[in-house]
Amino acid sequence: MIEASALKPNTEPDTREDAQPATKLSCRNLWKIFGDEREVHDLVRKSGGVPDPAAIDRAGLSAGVRDASIDVREGEIFVIMGLSGSGKSTIIRCLSMLLQPTAGELFFEDRDLLACSRKELIELRRHKMGMVFQHFALLPHLSVLRNVAFPLEVQGVDRARSEEKAREMIALVGLESREEDFPDALSGGQQQRVGIARSLATEPELWFLDEPFSALDPLIRREMQDEFLRLQRVLHKSIVFITHDFDEAIRIADRIAIMNHGEIVQIGTPEDLVVRPADAYVEEFTRAVSRSKVLSARTLMESHDAAADHAGEIGASERVSEFAARVVEETRPFAVVDKHRRPIGQISREAVISVLAEG
Amino acid sequence: MSITATDSTSRHPAIRSTTLFWGAALAGLVVLFVVASQFPVLDDPRREFLLPFARWISDGMDFLVDDLSFGLFTFEDLTRAIAFVLSLPLLALTSLLASGWTLPFSEIEVAPLPWFAVVAAMVFMGWRIGGGKLAALMFASFAYLAIFDQWQSAMITLSSVLVAVPIGIVFGLGLGILAYKHSGSERVISPLLDLMQTVPVFAYLLPVLVLFGFGQVSAMIATIIYAMPPMVRVTIVALRSVPGDLLEFGDMAGCTARQMLWRIELPAARDSLMVGVNQVVMLSLNMVIIASMIGAGGLGRDVLTSLKRLAIGDALEAGVAITLLAIAIDRLSQAFANRARMKRPKRSQDRTRVPLSTPAGFVAILLIGALITALAPSLAIYPRALVLDTGPFWDELIRLINVHLYDTLDAIKAFLLIWVMIPLKRLLVEAPWMAVAAGVALIGWRLSGLRLAATLFAMAAFIAFTGNWEKAMISVYLCGTSVVIACLIGIPIGVWSAASARARGVISVVIDTLQTLPSFVYLIPVVMLFQVGDFSAMIAIVLYALAPAVRYTDHGLRQVPGETIEAATMAGCTPAQILWRVKLPLATPHIMLGVNQTIMMALSMLVITALVGTSDLGQEVYIALTRANVGMGIVAGLCVAFLAMTADRLIGAWAAERRRRLHLA
Numbered sequence A: 001m002i003e004a005s006a007l008k009p010n011t012e013p014d015t016r017e018d019a020q021p022a023t024k025l026s027c028r029n030l031w032k033i034f035g036d037e038r039e040v041h042d043l044v045r046k047s048g049g050v051p052d053p054a055a056i057d058r059a060g061l062s063a064g065v066r067d068a069s070i071d072v073r074e075g076e077i078f079v080i081m082g083l084s085g086s087g088k089s090t091i092i093r094c095l096s097m098l099l100q101p102t103a104g105e106l107f108f109e110d111r112d113l114l115a116c117s118r119k120e121l122i123e124l125r126r127h128k129m130g131m132v133f134q135h136f137a138l139l140p141h142l143s144v145l146r147n148v149a150f151p152l153e154v155q156g157v158d159r160a161r162s163e164e165k166a167r168e169m170i171a172l173v174g175l176e177s178r179e180e181d182f183p184d185a186l187s188g189g190q191q192q193r194v195g196i197a198r199s200l201a202t203e204p205e206l207w208f209l210d211e212p213f214s215a216l217d218p219l220i221r222r223e224m225q226d227e228f229l230r231l232q233r234v235l236h237k238s239i240v241f242i243t244h245d246f247d248e249a250i251r252i253a254d255r256i257a258i259m260n261h262g263e264i265v266q267i268g269t270p271e272d273l274v275v276r277p278a279d280a281y282v283e284e285f286t287r288a289v290s291r292s293k294v295l296s297a298r299t300l301m302e303s304h305d306a307a308a309d310h311a312g313e314i315g316a317s318e319r320v321s322e323f324a325a326r327v328v329e330e331t332r333p334f335a336v337v338d339k340h341r342r343p344i345g346q347i348s349r350e351a352v353i354s355v356l357a358e359g
Numbered sequence B: 001m002s003i004t005a006t007d008s009t010s011r012h013p014a015i016r017s018t019t020l021f022w023g024a025a026l027a028g029l030v031v032l033f034v035v036a037s038q039f040p041v042l043d044d045p046r047r048e049f050l051l052p053f054a055r056w057i058s059d060g061m062d063f064l065v066d067d068l069s070f071g072l073f074t075f076e077d078l079t080r081a082i083a084f085v086l087s088l089p090l091l092a093l094t095s096l097l098a099s100g101w102t103l104p105f106s107e108i109e110v111a112p113l114p115w116f117a118v119v120a121a122m123v124f125m126g127w128r129i130g131g132g133k134l135a136a137l138m139f140a141s142f143a144y145l146a147i148f149d150q151w152q153s154a155m156i157t158l159s160s161v162l163v164a165v166p167i168g169i170v171f172g173l174g175l176g177i178l179a180y181k182h183s184g185s186e187r188v189i190s191p192l193l194d195l196m197q198t199v200p201v202f203a204y205l206l207p208v209l210v211l212f213g214f215g216q217v218s219a220m221i222a223t224i225i226y227a228m229p230p231m232v233r234v235t236i237v238a239l240r241s242v243p244g245d246l247l248e249f250g251d252m253a254g255c256t257a258r259q260m261l262w263r264i265e266l267p268a269a270r271d272s273l274m275v276g277v278n279q280v281v282m283l284s285l286n287m288v289i290i291a292s293m294i295g296a297g298g299l300g301r302d303v304l305t306s307l308k309r310l311a312i313g314d315a316l317e318a319g320v321a322i323t324l325l326a327i328a329i330d331r332l333s334q335a336f337a338n339r340a341r342m343k344r345p346k347r348s349q350d351r352t353r354v355p356l357s358t359p360a361g362f363v364a365i366l367l368i369g370a371l372i373t374a375l376a377p378s379l380a381i382y383p384r385a386l387v388l389d390t391g392p393f394w395d396e397l398i399r400l401i402n403v404h405l406y407d408t409l410d411a412i413k414a415f416l417l418i419w420v421m422i423p424l425k426r427l428l429v430e431a432p433w434m435a436v437a438a439g440v441a442l443i444g445w446r447l448s449g450l451r452l453a454a455t456l457f458a459m460a461a462f463i464a465f466t467g468n469w470e471k472a473m474i475s476v477y478l479c480g481t482s483v484v485i486a487c488l489i490g491i492p493i494g495v496w497s498a499a500s501a502r503a504r505g506v507i508s509v510v511i512d513t514l515q516t517l518p519s520f521v522y523l524i525p526v527v528m529l530f531q532v533g534d535f536s537a538m539i540a541i542v543l544y545a546l547a548p549a550v551r552y553t554d555h556g557l558r559q560v561p562g563e564t565i566e567a568a569t570m571a572g573c574t575p576a577q578i579l580w581r582v583k584l585p586l587a588t589p590h591i592m593l594g595v596n597q598t599i600m601m602a603l604s605m606l607v608i609t610a611l612v613g614t615s616d617l618g619q620e621v622y623i624a625l626t627r628a629n630v631g632m633g634i635v636a637g638l639c640v641a642f643l644a645m646t647a648d649r650l651i652g653a654w655a656a657e658r659r660r661r662l663h664l665a
Ligand SMILES: Nc1ncnc2c1ncn2[C@@H]1O[C@H](COP(=O)(O)OP(=O)(O)OP(=O)(O)O)[C@@H](O)[C@H]1O
Pocket: A034, A035, A062, A063, A064, A082, A083, A084, A085, A086, A087, A088, A089, A090, A091, A244
């Protein structure tokens, strides 16, 4: 994988602007090796706590996650993407401790998850974490309402309160009229809405979604992505989102980690990945993406000319596709401004047209 | 090119070597046959070399009953206590349904629930749970009980079933959960279940009889032991097949282990668990007649005593009553399971339309009935004058059939006996055990390996050295002929059923009914037509064991992938070619499982056919039972189990081999 330090300069413009938000979940050199428990344990101990890829192969074991380091910041949507079998499900299950990682460190805020007792873990999951599953994982014997109320009931919240909260969540995902229905009477998209409502009922701070929209057809998927972004604007959760669809990733991600064979190849904003792919594998992913959808004004801008006659302002993080129409219609350049509306550069019509021409 | 070349060169030597091997093996066996017949130890160690297993077991049993003590209480106290606890609910139900009771501290007699109230309550329940059709079935079944004068016996049977079923379900569920949660305990439970399913019921009637005495409670305990294993198995499988993401969800919701079990795993497995419940119900009713041998009253005893008197009409009426009871309870429990699955959208409307809940209505009807009889006691009993008795009709019918068809039936019987059954019996009985065991072990070795060969040989040796060889061979011959005939009839029916949807509709109803009938009932018409003897036994076994052959063939043919058949069609195969060259080969492993099941059912029918005068292991068990000789019964039971296991292991190994060759994984 690319060294964290090598990635730093790329993400610099983002971090320079504001104080970086706190880290919610962080893992360092995380490994998950599949196979007989004792065998794996011996292997790791022999190589001094840090598994050695050659030794793993020799033992005929397979590693689902190799040496992964990730920081999920408060309030961000952190997307992990990769092809089928690249280890996405494995890593998200390690991060949520559904699978016990073989080696490495894992912290939730400043708590060492690997040192947590089963009881502490139950408490954490009851109050701080939520998860949405690819195939919904709704309980077939409970109505929509009871499904959503389930995590609260498990905690011992009384029936009236938990149902009230559940109703609120169901309204949030727009399923008010279906509360008494059972899951098998709902379409896939509706079922996943229930899954989302259920995972939000406990008001978790950290939200895991494992390919939540992959089982849905393209139109519904898009609708659900919009819905998801709308929710996030209201809720500001810290999110780990798994997908194998790069278009989905760039639509919703603040940052993306690309996985290949259990390794994280690159972490960066959608723009970073497109503009500065770390290797051929990442480049292959990003090739089909239209650059106008990921390039931001900040990347495209030239230095600010205070004397020039500006036609208007563009936010530094706006993407080309969002402002192209405005800029192309004008002969004069537009000023690029930061969050506090201070000018930091400008963009000309020619620059935009050249991006659009590239596709 | 090169592939086909190597293929053909390598195949011929292979074929030649197999032929050579079996040729040599056959010659060896013939030599062994001749030589072994000269030595009693190798032929049939009847007296001299017997191992007294039976006595050891009997002594062990005596020790349990007479001497074993846990300090504060003896083993006998323990069994008495268990029997007492179980007798309480049984007593309550029998008093309520059949015998009536005396109010405590007074002399006031309270009559049992009147027949019309029970019929009405059952019809009401059927209507609420399954609609008009089920209500009609309930009415037909329960009215039959009253009209044909089976009421009293039926209520006794019903009360013991109503106690045995919930206990069987709860224990089965508990053991299943235990095995699922702790793989260690599964290693103990699973082989026990295997054994319990292959040892004929009669064999464990004996220890139950010795430990708990003759009576209704013992019968109930035997019923529970018999009916529980499928529930355990179904529970394990059902819990294992709960989708993994539901478990992950449970973890993420912060469920404790207990919440996981009760709120996620069991409810999600509900539909499959209902299959187990249904099995417990069916098996409990299957046991009704058998259980009457150790003291269950009711319909079972009626059938048994009528059968012994050869009063066919009476046996038939009581047998039909058991069948109707089985069908009624089975359909009721299935409808209940379906309703649990489908009630969802309708529930709220239902509630508002009929303010009365099903249980409340049920109890209300019974109470009203009780009140009416308290005022007019004469109504409690179904009027004698209205009872129908078909006994004379059946007796007359049989007389007529025997008068007119005797020659034909006798000719069929004589032909099969003289040309097939008796020669086969001779051959098997005369073959020295050493030769047979060696042959079986050889096949096992070729199919799977040394381990199987050793197991098979050891089981044969056990049978020989406990003195049961000849009886075992008679069992093999009886079951063997029956299984072959059952397959000759069942497999074509299965093929037919797989080929035509309409045929399938009819066939599946018939097969369902055959499987609902308690095994004893098969004896009745057979004895009516063919008198007692091996031939009747065979026919009864064929009838009883037919169902799996049909089922599995049908299922095996249906699961051949549609694409494969389309490919064959496009390759220009005729329907017959598709059947012979594509479907049947691919379905063979399934069909063999069906044959396996057929063998198991045939063996379990053995003991029952002992009633019609066979002289096999079944008879041995039956005699042991009448003499309460535990050791003898258990040893003979184990012999039957070993025969079953031999067939099971051989077929299992063969099917595995076959599947590997077809690359069916
Ligand atoms: N329990 C397990 N035992 C052994 N190997 C496993 C296990 N679970 C996953 N693997 C292997 O680990 C690798 C990563 O699997 P994972 O399910 O994480 O992939 P994924 O990226 O989620 O793929 P998909 O997009 O298909 O869901 C795969 O090669 C898989 O075969």
